[in-house]
Amino acid sequence: MKTYEFSVIASGLDPNADDFEDRFYAAGCDDALIAFQKGHIIVDFAREAESIEEAISSAIENVRSTGASVDRVEPDPLVNLSEIADRAGTTRSAISHYAKGTRGKDFPAPVAKVTDESPLWSWPAVVRWFVDREQLGKEALVEAEVFREANEVIVQKDTALRERLKKAAELSRAA
The missing domain is CATH 1.10.10 (Arc Repressor Mutant, subunit A)
Structure with missing residues (x-):
């Protein structure tokens, strides 16, 4: 397993709520730091996973399960x-x-x-x-394409997140 570092930028939750940080912890974001900056929820992950696509898709699913809307994933493409x-x-x-x-x-x-x-x-x-x-190395290309695809999926509000990230990674690895 490898540790992947990235941020999920989200919105839609009250950062002043008593359970704000607890919601993220309970949703599986125990490997992240939660902050609220410039009107956005910033969830900084250091996630262990078999692949970048697994790390990002699971993090997005965890953040969404708090009731927050995911706006994008950084680093920006x-x-x-x-x-x-x-x-x-x-x-x-x-x-x-x-x-x-x-x-x-x-x-x-x-x-x-x-x-x-x-x-x-x-x-x-x-x-x-x-x-x-x-x-x-080729893995840098895989990561770049997975981040690009993740942001595209978010903008399109596509529900096939895992499948699209897996496909983007496979295509990049084969290139």
Whole structure:
């Protein structure tokens, strides 16, 4: 078993209720820290599981069983250059060179805030680029795709969470 660290961002419960934290503990979130910040419930997990898809799907199910609505899972699949450097374990300068095309080639194009000074990239696309160059392991791609899929499932309010995360992981492992 491996320990996976991630956050489930939720809403819909009163953080001032006497049983606020107890609800999460009773629902199986005994491996998480619960906080309320900027109007959101933040459930920071350090979950042991056989796979990332199992860790995330079980955590989401646990949070939902408290009566809370799950809004998203973090780390976010959209990243800026500094976040790319941090997650990839390299320097901001190296990532800037990759993004400008002065080092390496075919670095993914930004997908959001393209005209802004701080555009955002798809983390799964960036991970795939690093994996293709053998700078990150395949498991990093699996994790990136599972986080992306989890957030898509949440937005679509799809009830087939476990199945979709398992499929995303399988496709990433086979790629």
